[in-house]
Each structure stands twice: as structure tokens, then as C-alpha cells.
Amino acid sequence: AQTVTQSQPEMSVQEAETVTLSCTYDTSESDYYLFWYKQPPSRQMILVIRQEAYKQQNATENRFSVNFQKAAKSFSLKISDSQLGDAAMYFCAYRVKGGSEKLVFGKGTKLTVNP
Amino acid sequence: NAGVMQNPRHLVRRRGQEARLRCSPMKGHSHVYWYRQLPEEGLKFMVYLQKENIIDESGMPKERFSAEFPKEGPSILRIQQVVRGDSAAYFCASSPRQGLEAFFGQGTRLTVV
Numbered sequence: 001a002q003t004v005t006q007s008q009p010e011m012s013v014q015e016a017e018t019v020t021l022s023c024t025y026d027t028s029e030s031d032y033y034l035f036w037y038k039q040p041p042s043r044q045m046i047l048v049i050r051q052e053a054y055k056q057q058n059a060t061e062n063r064f065s066v067n068f069q070k071a072a073k074s075f076s077l078k079i080s081d082s083q084l085g086d087a088a089m090y091f092c093a094y095r096v097k098g099g100s101e102k103l104v105f106g107k108g109t110k111l112t113v114n115p
Numbered sequence: 116n117a118g119v120m121q122n123p124r125h126l127v128r129r130r131g132q133e134a135r136l137r138c139s140p141m142k143g144h145s146h147v148y149w150y151r152q153l154p155e156e157g158l159k160f161m162v163y164l165q166k167e168n169i170i171d172e173s174g175m176p177k178e179r180f181s182a183e184f185p186k187e188g189p190s191i192l193r194i195q196q197v198v199r200g201d202s203a204a205y206f207c208a209s210s211p212r213q214g215l216e217a218f219f220g221q222g223t224r225l226t227v228v
Contacts, residue, residue: 105157
């Protein structure tokens, strides 16, 4: 079964600094997607960034970038120039291509941004 | 184009009552997913439906839980005879077809007292 592990229940960062959130996953599939979702106190699940497993280039979205290490099954999220609005729960998620394409989530990392 | 709409946002039920959670997908989306989020946990997949069909219900508890997505109207997640352990946030996500990104609603927080 596929599993996603986020080993950092909580992280904090100073405003304008950089923080990296860790995620590892376990799968026997070769073709899949990986995601980072942000969940602010409003509970809305917001897609931050997505990575396709067959693409070697790490995905980037503005201040958000990932370090995807397929052999190590590692998918970390780097947030640069952290802003107060980045404070939220961050969930790493996995989805295999084909089938029902359901998402498998980690338990999340609570990010605090200090002014 | 309105996003995925879930209602109610908050629902309180006494033990033994029924809970009905509604999800209206985005316009043009015929695929719906339901997820449950227990306190301090990530979201857990429950069921995947296309119009009038259940495609994957591998995450649904065997008893008391059911889901439907009729030809007309919203998708419904129904929980019969609720117990305290059903207290959670229930999220719906929709996509226009398989392989495309699913968009999430804001969830329904169910509290069983």
C-alpha cells in the first residue's frame, strides 16, 4: 500500500527566511504524481505545487519549489521569502496515475511564520 | 465559475441520528471524491463517484456510510446512526475527468454530541 510520511509535525520560520518541509513516500508504482497542499484555518485545501514522477526537473511555483528525489522517494517543499500568509498546515500527497486516482495524504506539518 | 460547494459548513447531530452532507461539484465536473479528516490527521480517501456510479469505495466504512451522485443534483454522503467517532471534517473534491486535477470544497465539519 502507498504511504506518505511527514516527519515534522510542526515547523517555524522567521518572516522573509526560507524553510523546508520534508516528505517521504512508499510506492511500488513508477508513474505517479506528488503534491503539496496548504490548509489555512479556513480549512480550504489549496494546491501549492505538483510534480510528475517521470519529470526529472523539480517543479517551481513562485516562492515555492520542491526537491524531488525519486530513488530516495523523497519530496520536500522549500518556501523562500516566507510571508505571514504562508502560516498553515501543509500536506504532502501522492496519487498514482490511472485507476481511481485517489490522493493519499501525509499527516501534515503545521508551519508558523514569526514576524 | 463557482468552486466546489459543500453544505452545510457545520453540522451537529446527536448520537443515533442521520447526517447528510452535500457536495455540488464545479460546473462541468462529473467526477467526485469524498475524503474524511479526523482531528490532527491528514485527509483519508473514502469514495470516488461518477455520475450515477460508484467507481471506488475502498475507503468507506462497511456499515452506516453510503454515497451517491445522481444524474441531477449534488453528491450526498450519508451517515446513519452517527457515533462520536464520526466527528470529523468531510471534504469533497471534483474534477472534469480522470487524470485532471481535483478541486476541493471547504468541507463540512460534523460534530456528534
